[in-house]
Amino acid sequence: MKLSTKSRYALEGMLYMAVYGKDRLLTVKEIAAGTAVSPAYMEQIFFTLKKAGLVSTVRGAKGGFTLGYPENEITVGRIIRAIDGDLVPVSCVANLSSCKSKARSNCISRYVWIRISDAIAKTADKQTLEMLKDQFMKESDGAENEDIH
C-alpha cells in the first residue's frame, strides 16, 4: 500500500488551507513555509491535487490556491487517493489476474488484505478537513504559540 510522506504533506497542506485560507488565496510559498516542506516539492504536490480537483487555482500574480470543495466534503481518503492512488496494499487485491499462484490459500490471504484495505479506507474516509480543523482549533485554545509537540 501507499501511505507516503507525500500524502502526509498533502494533508498538512490542505489542513493549512482549511485553517488559514478561509476566503483568501494562499500561495504555495506560504503553504510550504507553514508546513515546513520545500516549496518546489509542495508545488508538485499541489499540482497533483489540482488535477484531482481537490484545490482550485488562480494563475498569475496575486494568484494562489483555494480548497476545491467544502471542508466537510474533503476527506483524508480523497487526499491520499489523489496522491498515492488507491488504498490497496497488495497488487493482487486490486487486480485479480495478477494472482498467478495456483495455491488456493492465496485466495484466503487475499481476503485478509481486502479486510485491511477496507479498514484503512473506512478510517481515512470518515475524517474530514472540517473535523481536523475543529480539532486543531480546540487544541490551539490557550496555547497559541507553543510549538510543542
Add this chain to the structure above:
Amino acid sequence: MKLSTKSRYALEGMLYMAVYGKDRLLTVKEIAAGTAVSPAYMEQIFFTLKKAGLVSTVRGAKGGFTLGYPENEITVGRIIRAIDGDLVPVSCVANLSSCKSKARSNCISRYVWIRISDAIAKTADKQTLEMLKDQFMKESDGAENEDIH
C-alpha cells in the same frame, strides 16, 4: 507503512503450514512449491519468521518447520510485524522526535495516521491462522481441485 508482498508470502506460507502441516514437519521446499514462491526467497522469509519465534525448526536431514504457536494465537498482525516491522505508516508516528516541523498542524495530521495505524493493527490482529484455515476448509468443500480464483 509496509504491507509488502514479502509479508503476504509469509502469511501464505504460514497458512499453508496450518492447513497441510498438522503434526508433521514441512520443508521450505514443499511450502514454497505449495505457495508458488521461489524456495530461496521463502527460506529467507522463514528465517525471519524463525527469529520471531513464529515457527519452530528441526535442522538437518528430515528436518523442517512447524508452527511456533497454536494456530489460534498466530495472528496476521504478528506475521506482518515479524516481516515488515511495525504497522506504522509514517515515521513521524513512530518516533515523535522526527516531527521536525514547527507547523502545529502536523500534530493533527499525526493523529490521522495514528488512527489509520490503529485500524490496520486492529484488523490484522483479530485474524488468526485458525480462522483463516477454517475459512479455507469451508471454501474448499466440494471444490477440491478447482484452481479458480
Add this chain to the structure above:
DNA sequence: ATAAATCCTACCAATTTAGTAATATATTTA
C-alpha cells in the same frame, strides 16, 4: 560419508520515493 535440510550473510537489479530544477504560461501592477 553423504545427502538433506536449515542457518546465515552478502549481494544485486529494479523500482519507488523524495526532492531539485528549469522552463513555459498566465496575470497583476506600475
Add this chain to the structure above:
DNA sequence: TAAATATATTACTAAATTGGTAGGATTTAT
C-alpha cells in the same frame, strides 16, 4: 508594455526500499 509574481508542466536525479538470487556453513538422519 515591462517587470514581477504565481501557477503549470516536465525532466531529471540521488537515495532508499523491495524483491530476489547465490552460496557457503552447519546440523542431522541414514
